Amino acid sequence: METILWTHLGEPMASFSEEEKPAALIPLDALPKANRAEVVDLPPGRGARRQLGDLGIFVGAVLRKERSAPLGGPVLVRVQGTLVALGRRLAHRVLVRILP
Amino acid sequence: MSVLPKRVGGCCAGCGQGCAATPGRVLRVGLIGQPNCGKSTLFNAVAGYRSATGNYPGTTVRLTWSRVRVNGAEIELIDVPGIYSLSASSPTEKAAKQFLLSREVDVIVNVVDASLLGRSLELTLELQELGVPMVVSLNMMDEAHRKGMAIRVPQLSQELRAPVVETIATRGVGVRELFSRVMAPPDLVPGPVTSSGWTAETERAISRLERGIASGSGSRAGARFLAVKLLEKDEDILGQAGPEARELAGRVGEEFAQAHGHALDDVVVRERRERAAALAEQTVSAGRPHADFREALDDLLTHPFWGYVFLVLVLGSLFWAVFGIGRWTEKELLGALGAAFAPVTAGLGHHALAYALASSLWDGFVGGAAIVLPYLIPFLFGLALLEDTGYLPRIAYLLDGLCHRIGLHGTSVVPVVLGYGCSVPACLATRVLPSRRDRFLATVLATLVPCSARSTVIFALAAFYLGPAWALTIFAFNALVVFASGWLLARLWPEVSMGMILEVPRYEWPSLRMTARKVWLRLREFVVVSWPLLIGGSAVLGLAEYWHWDRVLNMALSPLTRVLGLPPAVGVTLIFGVLRKELTMVMLVQALGTTNLHAVLSTAQILAFTVFVTFYVPCLASLAAMTKEIGRKLTALAAAYSFALATMLALAARILLTALHLA
Incomplete structure (x- = not known):
């Protein structure tokens, strides 16, 4: 994602030194189990955004991936102390940044 | 489901059969809360054999109505379907919003899952804008304690300008106290809120539209709520609003975007969310959570094999x-x-x-x-x-x-x-x-x-x-x-559907009763x-x-x-x-x-x-x-x-x- 952005935008911004460079953005379904991450982007569409926001999943929210179900099943995340199951396709369109 | 409330829909949508606020009729109390907050359990604790409770979001999809005697007085209790917010537009949420806007309710009891305070308060803040007297039931206090949360209730009550009562509906704790606050003399119940913690520029935009709506309809009732919802571009409310209100809302939104560089609907949602989070942060001291075997249970019960x-x-x-x-x-x-x-x-x-x-x-x-x-x-x-x-x-x-x-x-x-x-x-x-x-x-x-x-x-x-x-x-x-x-x-x-978005509530030990x-x-x-x-x-x-x-x-x-x-x-x-x-x-x-x-x-x-x-x-x-x-x-x-x-x-x-x- 990041590299695609850089190729489209030209040179990386000069202000980022090597250490400060933010962690790569990955779709939520690719987030490894038991990792914490910050939500960076949500799928477009008011309906989905509202529904996700109601359950505590909004840009800037911090969540922890618990696991995902087999057979392309949903992704289970813990957010604000509750569990939320997100369909795999939807989870693929939620971009997150891994937190240490 | 077997319960056919005696007056499904009809009365709540304004049937004109003596439903309007007439002096001397019993207090009409609406129970409102997010799914799985224990609202139906609370309803059952007072209403007896009237409504089913469920752990699944949306089990109580119709308004269940019951006339009950609490603390020696008779009231009408209405169980509104569980809703996360007044913004989304599933049939359930539409029904709840319509009911609230019909102004058939004298007091709102907002049931809140204390262990999920930050998220739950967003709905509370939305309800506050209705200007209907409200009492907050801080439910599931046992779960909050288990999470190590200590909630400063008086402070929360002050910030919300509404009585807040701690309850554990499953064990009937605090229920009497809650309803005594519901039936308290009016001076204890706050009137409409005028400054609800928006930033100055957002507040200006809301007030401007609110005044416009109030002068258009000749009534201040619900004008603030409608103003906020119009600025949020709520489809239901936009559909019902008159052309002048819609036009004014559009203008206010445009001018705001030009002046501040942000879409007003996003700003409204974000500010409310931030205020809810800040409220929770100010009033909760987090302590050590007790070990919860239910998380281990989930590891097993949602395991891929x-x-x-x-x-x-x-x-x-x-x-x-x-x-x-x-x-x-x-x-x-x-x-x-x-x-x-x-x-x-x-x-x-x-x-x-x-x-x-x-x-x-x-x-x-x-x-x-x-x-x-x-x-x-x-x-x-x-x-x-x-x-x-x-x-x-x-x-x-x-x-x-x-x-x-x-x-x-x-x-x-x-x-x-x-x-x-x-x-x-x-x-x-x-x-x-x-x-x-x-x-x-x-x-x-x-x-x-x-x-x-x-x-x-x-x-x-x-x-x-x-x-x-x-x-x-x-x-x-x-x-x-x-x-x-x-x-x-x-x-x-x-059809390509959006996919599942489902809250998976924590396990509850079922109450046999x-x-x-x-x-x-x-x-x-x-x-x-x-x-x-x-x-x-x-x-x-x-x-x-x-x-x-x-x-x-x-x-x-x-x-x-x-x-x-x-x-x-x-x-x-x-x-x-x-x-x-x-x-x-x-x-x-x-x-x-x-x-x-x-x-x-x-x-x-x-x-x-x-x-x-x-x-x-x-x-x-x-x-x-x-x-x-x-x-x-x-x-x-x-x-x-x-x-x-x-x-x-x-x-x-x-x-x-x-x-x-x-x-």
């Missing part, structure tokens, strides 16, 4: 428990009740008409007591446990992947599983699904699944006469047909509606046989019974089955004149009958619920589909069994 093993175990043991308890009880009761009737037979021996009447009435009674209840009670109990423990959403999580294979929304597993209890609440539960197409699919599949009445037929016919393996086969076969139907329908009406209430509530439907119908139907059939009227009906249905290879006398029972599915079996006993059905019907015939009853047209109550959810045309389509399916499958079962010489 063990999760499915447990799923099969849970559903399997439910089946065996229902069958075991049911069969033993049926046998004992049939024996005992049969012996009890013997003296009547002897006494009425030569009064043919009196005997026909007495024995058919008795058969109807026995059918309910000995054949239906022994299976129905354990079944409903098991299902209520699945709901109340919170296992049901885990089933949805585990099966979502499989569902997507057949083009279904994973959340539709819940209505379909509820369909095993009764098709009516299953149809209502489809309201949580996002699109019309998903609701249609889930409705059709949920009504194809054998409801408890049809399960009773399967248990009492196939399992009782042919053995449990046959019953299990029918259930498995049914699941296969449901699966295939889903696959077929999803291809006939393809609450579960028993729920079972009773669903059972009451059988006891007060179906059982009398069953006894009456049995008498009608008995008399019809006595005067040989049933032949006409049986003759009319003979093409069908002939195709199914059943004796013509069975025809009339199938008509009763459209009223109530369990009637088919009891009427079968009555029509064939024996409780030892295997003596007069072959294995193939019993199976063909059971398969037909399992699949054919949903009962009247289900058809009514379906019509309400998906419309008349689609309901007719679904009914025709199930009838064709039933006939084909029953025929196939008979031919197959005969060919295999199993019958």
Whole structure:
């Protein structure tokens, strides 16, 4: 994602030194189990955004991936102390940044 | 669901029958909260046997109304469906919003899950803008303590400008105190809030629109709420607003975007969210959480392998428990009740008409007591446990992947599983699904699944006469047909749905009292509606046989019974089955004149009958619920589909069994 952005935008911004460079953005379904991450982007569409926001999943929210179900099943995340199951396709369109 | 509130919709939408605020009428209190906040439990704690509670978002999809006596005074309590916010537009949320805007409510009790304070307060802040007096029930305090949370209630109360009362609804803690605050003198209940913590520029935009709406309608009531919702671009409210209000809202939004460089609707949502989070942060001190075994339990129950093993175990043991308890009880009761009737037979021996009447009435009674209840009670109990423990959403999580294979929304597993209890609440539960197409699919599949009445037929016919393996086969076969139907329908009406967004609530230790209430509530439907119908139907059939009227009906249905290879006398029972599915079996006993059905019907015939009853047209109550959810045309389509399916499958079962010489 990041590299695609850089190729489209030209040179990386000069202000980022090597250490400060933010962690790569990955779709939520690719987030490894038991990792914490910050939500960076949500799928477009008011309906989905509202529904996700109601359950505590909004840009800037911090969540922890618990696991995902087999057979392309949903992704289970813990957010604000509750569990939320997100369909795999939807989870693929939620971009997150891994937190240490 | 069995509870038909006395005044569903009508009054709340303003029926004009003395509903308007008139002095001297009882206080009308609306219970509002997010799904799984314990709202229905609180409602039940005061309202008694009136509403079912559930752990699944959207179980209480209709407004349940109850007149109750709390702390010595009478009030009207309205259980509003669980909603996350007043922004989304699922049918449930629309219904709740309409109710609140109708201004039929004098006091709002906002039930909040204290352990999820930050998220829950967003709804509280939205409700605050309605300007209706509000009392906050800080519920599930035990869970908050377990999480190590200490909440400074007085501070929260001050910030919200509303009384806040700590409660634990499951144990009745704080409920008296809550309602004493609800009925407190008006000076303790805050008036409309004018500055609700928006930033100055947002507040200016809201106030400007609010003034515009108030001068346009000549009333300040609800103007602030409408202003905020219009600025949020709420589709429902935009649809209802007058052109001037819409135009002003558009202008205010545009000017805001030009001046501040942000879309006002996003800003409103974000500021409210931030304020809720800040409120929670200010009033909660986080301590050490107690170790929670439920997280370990979830590791096991949602495990990619063990999760499915447990799923099969849970559903399997439910089946065996229902069958075991049911069969033993049926046998004992049939024996005992049969012996009890013997003296009547002897006494009425030569009064043919009196005997026909007495024995058919008795058969109807026995059918309910000995054949239906022994299976129905354990079944409903098991299902209520699945709901109340919170296992049901885990089933949805585990099966979502499989569902997507057949083009279904994973959340539709819940209505379909509820369909095993009764098709009516299953149809209502489809309201949580996002699109019309998903609701249609889930409705059709949920009504194809054998409801408890049809399960009773399967248990009492196939399992009782042919053995449990046959019953299990029918259930498995049914699941296969449901699966295939889903696959077929999803291809006939393809749509890329957004996918599952489902809160998976924590496990709750089911309260026996609450579960028993729920079972009773669903059972009451059988006891007060179906059982009398069953006894009456049995008498009608008995008399019809006595005067040989049933032949006409049986003759009319003979093409069908002939195709199914059943004796013509069975025809009339199938008509009763459209009223109530369990009637088919009891009427079968009555029509064939024996409780030892295997003596007069072959294995193939019993199976063909059971398969037909399992699949054919949903009962009247289900058809009514379906019509309400998906419309008349689609309901007719679904009914025709199930009838064709039933006939084909029953025929196939008979031919197959005969060919295999199993019958």
